[in-house]
Amino acid sequence: MTAAGQTVDILQLYPGELGVTGDSGNVLAIATRLERAEASATVRHHRVGDPLPERPDIVVIGNGPLSAVRSVLDDARRLAPTLTDWVAAGIPLLAVGAGMELLGERILSPERETIAGLGIFPITTDRAGSRHAGYLVVESPVGPVVGFEDHRTVTTRGEGAVAFGRVTAGVTGTAGSEDGIRVANAIGTRVQGPVLPLNPVLTDFLIARALERRGIDWRAASAHGELDRLASEARAVILANIDHVFSTI
Template identity: 45%
Template sequence: MSVLRILHLYSRELGINGDAGNVTALAERARWRGIDAEVVHHAPGAELPAGVDIVHIGSGPLSAQRAVHQDVLAIAPRLREWRDAGVPILAIAGGWQLLGRELVTPEGETLAGAEVFPTRATLSAKRHVGEIVVRLTDGTTLAGFENHSATTELEGAEALGRVVSGTGNGGGQEGVVVGSAIGTHLHGPVLPMNPVLADRILGTALRGEVAPVAQTERVDRYATNARRAIAERLGVSL
């Protein structure tokens, strides 16, 4: 691979919780390993590139979701093709809701989703705002910040992990995994805070494990301290 191409969907509309930091983390962690990275921004009405290596979509309020909704439906077939081909997709909160099957507004309106994920999100007047700790099935612990009003049903899909402290999807689960596609409520942003997840995404895109280098080891110490601080505030262990 000569250049790692990262597609950032709706960076102007969806990114109110620092989610653009996920794209920065992926690009920089690739460059630190000697891999050129290109970030391609997609806005409503624009053409998608012919091929990408990673797809990212951030979060935003319902007004922003409505602003991009028709374009999401227009590009949905390509997104599903990339998912089926194993292209890593990272969808955060509101962006994940749009890439699910349905998004139900507090007024009861149903917005059709891109069906990248077999999930259904129902928004309410109650917001879930605060720090969150999640444990994956392999024992990896993620930490971050959630800010959403959704209860999310996984219609036959696998959760990203189990909530140790926080709300997540509701019912003790957090996020969703479909092949190499991940949906999560975690902000922070999630990848700088949890570099193990960033490197898993990079490894999938590059078709091989990515080894630590001096730059990643240095910044990962800060991420470890940040996760530890969240866990201590919540009274849980990493």
């Protein structure tokens, strides 16, 4: 059975508050990749105060400042049991930057205030670290992932927790360290870009995990050739400038 004719439901959480680093591009990358395979995507947005969403096929939550995390925190705690059940059921989820922090156990602010997160990811985040701003490469089980990071955070994983990958290149001080978190099919990462248009391998991972729940095998095809070429060219630019230091943004 192929993906043709299938409809995949994508849920983006808090696109206004946690979508400041081009995170809508991650949703668009999933939808476009499906459409090239003669499937389709429906995109739903959950905003503060909305009713609890119905179960989607894929969940995306993006990045933002700590003020944005605070602004959605009460609503997100209302969603926490539902999100926990979805992750346990194997629904694929992508959380970038602050979205990953929100799904973690707690955040320590620069003023040393402890903010309780949703407890879905076994991580804690300290937002008073040194600044990391530049290109990076993360080697992950789904393949190499390239992009950009800009943060002042230190992420600590709980005992036995699995990182998304290891930073293998970049000059921001994180090379050699681990990036993000993975729980079942839920991935948290610091890689921006946005990450999915730059990295079709990660987009394909999310789609494949969603469709395998229907007994459908997903893999890239000739219809994705142009998307893959554009991503490859963009990645080549990043890799050619991997040693560039960003002192200001």
